Amino acid sequence: MAPILVTGATGSLGRAVVRQLLATGSDVRALSRRAQSASESVEWVTADLSEPDGLEEAVRGTTAIIHCASNPLSKSDDIEATLNLIEAARRAGTPHLVYISIVGVDRVPLGYYRTKRTVERIIENADIPSTILRATQFHDLILMMARNLVRLPVMAVPAETDFQPVDVEDVAERLVRFALGAPAGRAPDLGGPQVRAMTDLARLYLRASGKQRRVVPIRVPGKVFRGYREGGHLAPDHADGEVTFERFLAERFGRSREDG
Numbered sequence: 001m002a003p004i005l006v007t008g009a010t011g012s013l014g015r016a017v018v019r020q021l022l023a024t025g026s027d028v029r030a031l032s033r034r035a036q037s038a039s040e041s042v043e044w045v046t047a048d049l050s051e052p053d054g055l056e057e058a059v060r061g062t063t064a065i066i067h068c069a070s071n072p073l074s075k076s077d078d079i080e081a082t083l084n085l086i087e088a089a090r091r092a093g094t095p096h097l098v099y100i101s102i103v104g105v106d107r108v109p110l111g112y113y114r115t116k117r118t119v120e121r122i123i124e125n126a127d128i129p130s131t132i133l134r135a136t137q138f139h140d141l142i143l144m145m146a147r148n149l150v151r152l153p154v155m156a157v158p159a160e161t162d163f164q165p166v167d168v169e170d171v172a173e174r175l176v177r178f179a180l181g182a183p184a185g186r187a188p189d190l191g192g193p194q195v196r197a198m199t200d201l202a203r204l205y206l207r208a209s210g211k212q213r214r215v216v217p218i219r220v221p222g223k224v225f226r227g228y229r230e231g232g233h234l235a236p237d238h239a240d241g242e243v244t245f246e247r248f249l250a251e252r253f254g255r256s257r258e259d260g
Contacts (some may be wrong), residue, residue: 003027004179006097007060007085008069010036012140013100016172022223024176029067031058040190049081055088056103064179065089072121072196073129075115080117086126097130098169099123101187105134109223109233122196130182135171136164136235138189139248146205150213155206157198159217161228164235165201166192169244191235193244199243208249 004021008014009030019241021028022041029043030036036044047054047084049069059065067085069076082099089095105117142165149155174190196208202215 001027002061002063003029005029005059005065007031007049007067008015011068013168013172014068016168017068017175020176029062032085049133050077052084055084057093059088059095059097061091062095065104066098066175066179068100072112078115078119082122083160085088086128089128094128097123097128098175098184099132100175100256101132103134103136103235104233105106108227131178131184131187133174133187134189136166137144138168139165139245140168142201142245146202150211154201154211155215156218157202157215159219162195162234163201164192164195165196165229165245166190166241170241170243179186180226189235189238190240191238192241193239195236204246204249
């Protein structure tokens with residue numbers, strides 16, 4: 001069976017994609033910039049997406065590529081990586097490229113979102129079979145935001161701002177399904193099961209973590225947060241994710257207490 005290549009295979013989404021591919025019985029080739037320990041179930045390849053050399057060999061013989069690698073801190077990294085990956089795919093038999101993007105990249109003027117939209121256009125204009133999936137914010141991102149905000153005596157959160165967090169496993173399952181199927185172009189968005197105010201999400205975090213803070217909504221100025229208040233990052237018509245933020249927190253903090 002020809003393998004499926006996963007970029008960003010050591011990240012949270014990439015690891016989930018690898019797990020779910022293995023569960024389907026697929027052969028998995030995982031790409032990392034650093035050498036990984038040998039595995040009987042995964043073929044690890046070492047290559048840097050910013051360097052064309054070595055990518056063609058990583059792509060050769062694959063039926064699909066699930067492109068999870070991303071650097072939120074660098075516009076050029078994501079664009080260069082995708083261009084190099086597409087060129088390697090062209091030379092290696094044009095496997096199906098499945099790309100994970102973000103709901104709202106064309107509506108919220110955040111720099112990282114603009115980069116993701118640029119990468120979408122590059123893939124859309126490339127002469128290779130492709131699928132682009134936009135997902136809402138991961139549970140882990142909302143958790144990271146809450147942990148940063150709780151450091152102060154008062155937990156100040158964006159006012160009038162909702163989020164629709166989705167579980168990484170739900171996103172991975174959808175990406176794997178596309179990789180095993182026919183190219184779909186721009187696929188329907190994938191949102192979490194609930195749209196919740198950030199004030200609610202903050203209180204859920206406090207309850208799960210056992211911390212006590214007063215949650216204070218603050219109206220944040222600027223075009224980016226206006227886009228968030230207008231719901232440009234939400235997909236209420238595609239609330240297809242199964243894992244709620246409460247369930248995610250229960251599992252995460254339940255494990256932490258058991259381990260500690």
